Every structure is written in C-alpha cells, then in structure tokens.
Amino acid sequence: MMLLAARKMLDRALAMLVWATLALQMGILVSDSLAPGGHGVLWAIARFFLYFTLLTNTLVGLSLTLPAWRPHSRPGVFFARDSVQAAIMLNILVVGTIYELLLRATWNPQGLRLVTDTLLHDVVPLAYVLRWVFVMPHGRLEMRRAPRWLLYPLAYLAYALGRASIDGVYAYPFIDLSVLGPFVVLRNVVALSLAFVGLAYAVTGLDRWLGRRARSA
Numbered sequence: 309m310m311l312l313a314a315r316k317m318l319d320r321a322l323a324m325l326v327w328a329t330l331a332l333q334m335g336i337l338v339s340d341s342l343a344p345g346g347h348g349v350l351w352a353i354a355r356f357f358l359y360f361t362l363l364t365n366t367l368v369g370l371s372l373t374l375p376a377w378r379p380h381s382r383p384g385v386f387f388a389r390d391s392v393q394a395a396i397m398l399n400i401l402v403v404g405t406i407y408e409l410l411l412r413a414t415w416n417p418q419g420l421r422l423v424t425d426t427l428l429h430d431v432v433p434l435a436y437v438l439r440w441v442f443v444m445p446h447g448r449l450e451m452r453r454a455p456r457w458l459l460y461p462l463a464y465l466a467y468a469l470g471r472a473s474i475d476g477v478y479a480y481p482f483i484d485l486s487v488l489g490p491f492v493v494l495r496n497v498v499a500l501s502l503a504f505v506g507l508a509y510a511v512t513g514l515d516r517w518l519g520r521r522a523r524s525a
Contacts (some may be wrong), residue, residue: 315443316376322435323372326365329427333362336420358471358479360464361407361428364399368436371396390448390515395457397440398511402461402504404433410482447519454508461504465497 334356341352356362374381375388386392407429417425468479478484482496 318439318443319372319376322432322439323369323376325427325435326369326372326432329424329432330362330365330369332420333424333428336424358468358477360461360468360479361403363464364396364403365428365432367396368400368432390445391450391453393440393444394449394511394515395460395508397436398457398504398507399460400433400436402507404429406500411480414481441514441518445519446515446522449512449515451509451512454512455505457508458501458504462501 334352337352337355338349340346341348341355370383371387371393374384374386378384379388412429465483468483469485472478472483472485476486478486481487482500483493485493488496
C-alpha cells in the first residue's frame with residue numbers, strides 16, 4: 309500500500325515536470341515564431357509536433373497522467389498496460405540515447421533552451437527509466453510482443469518523411485533525404501530498427517528477470 313502511494317506521488321510529480329517542460333518548449337517555439345522573420349503561431353505548433361523527442365515526451369506525460377486521473381477511461385486503461393508503459397519507457401530511452409550519441413554535439417543551446425534540452429533529453433528519460441525499473445510491477449511482458457513496439461517509431465518515420473516531402477524540413481539529420489540520399493537513409497533506418505527490436509527483447513528479458521526476482525524475494 310505504501311509502495312502504491314509512493315508511486316502515485318512520483319507519477320504526479322514527474323507528470324507535472326513533463327507538462328511544464330513541454331509547455332516551456334512550446335513557449336520558446338511560439339516566441340521564435342513571433343519574432344521578426346518568424347512564421348507565426350501555427351508554424352510553432354506544427355514545429356512542436358515534428359520531433360520524436362517532443363511526441364515521445366508527450367506520451368510519457370499521458371502515461372503518467374491518464375491512469376492516475378482517468379483510470380477507468382479507455383485511454384487510462386490503455387496507458388496503464390504493462391506493455392504500453394514498457395514501450396514508452398523504451399522509446400524515451402531511445403530519445404536520450406540517440407541524442408547523446410548523434411545529436412548533442414550538433415548545437416549549443418543556451419538559457420531556457422538549455423533547460424528544456426536537459427529536461428527533455430536527460431532528466432525525463434532517466435527518471436522514467438528508473439521509475440520503470442524500480443517502481444513498476446514486472447514479469448508480465450511477452451517476448452512475442454516485443455517487435456510490435458517498433459510500430460510507433462516506424463509510424464513516426466513515415467510521418468516525418470511525409471511532412472518533409474511537403475515542407476522540406478527534416479526533423480533529424482540521419483533521415484535527411486536531401487543531403488544523404490535514399491540509400492544512406494534506408495541504411496540508417498534499418499540499423500536503428502534492428503537496434504530498437506534488440507532493445508525491445510532486452511527490456512522484455514529484463515522485465516521477466518525482475519519479475520522472478522520479486523517473486524523470490
């Protein structure tokens with residue numbers, strides 16, 4: 309009972325941090341869009357929904373908020389599922405890992421941009437991963453379902469490339485067809501997909517091990 313209460317407090321605190329960070333990021337985009345040479349508020353909103361980082365942090369916020377405030381609603385039940393929580397954890401882990409390995413050195417944020425950058429790519433991913441490992445129940449994930457977790461990043465990829473074909477803006481350099489060409493982008497996508505599936509199996513295996521350990525304790 310105490311563990312459940314502590315988890316609820318942790319989830320609410322982390323949810324508030326996520327929503328505050330996303331609101332701050334939206335504020336930065338809106339401010340940029342209203343500056344001289346900006347493209348307007350609609351551009352800022354469209355820009356917000358371009359990035360895998362922001363979309364995945366939004367999923368983190370929903371997974372923390374809906375099961376707590378609307379537990380019996382369809383979205384609340386969906387986001388409370390073990391497989392959904394684990395898939396979101398994996399995706400936010402990928403956000404932090406790819407940023408650290410491929411993107412951090414590509415820009416030098418300052419001020420509020422540094423704050424949101426740190427929260428979105430470091431603090432929230434680390435907190436959500438630790439929450440999943442040490443607070444969430446374990447032992448109910450199935451190996452055969454692990455590849456399904458690839459559906460979300462693949463859907464995002466199709467969306468990002470579709471948008472780029474219209475406005476010419478690529479969210480990330482490793483999927484930039486205009487610079488890299490189709491063969492290099494395809495190679496990058498295949499490599500990332502294989503790594504993602506491998507991580508999905510690793511997470512599932514870790515979940516089963518943590519479940520066995522909890523039952524034997």
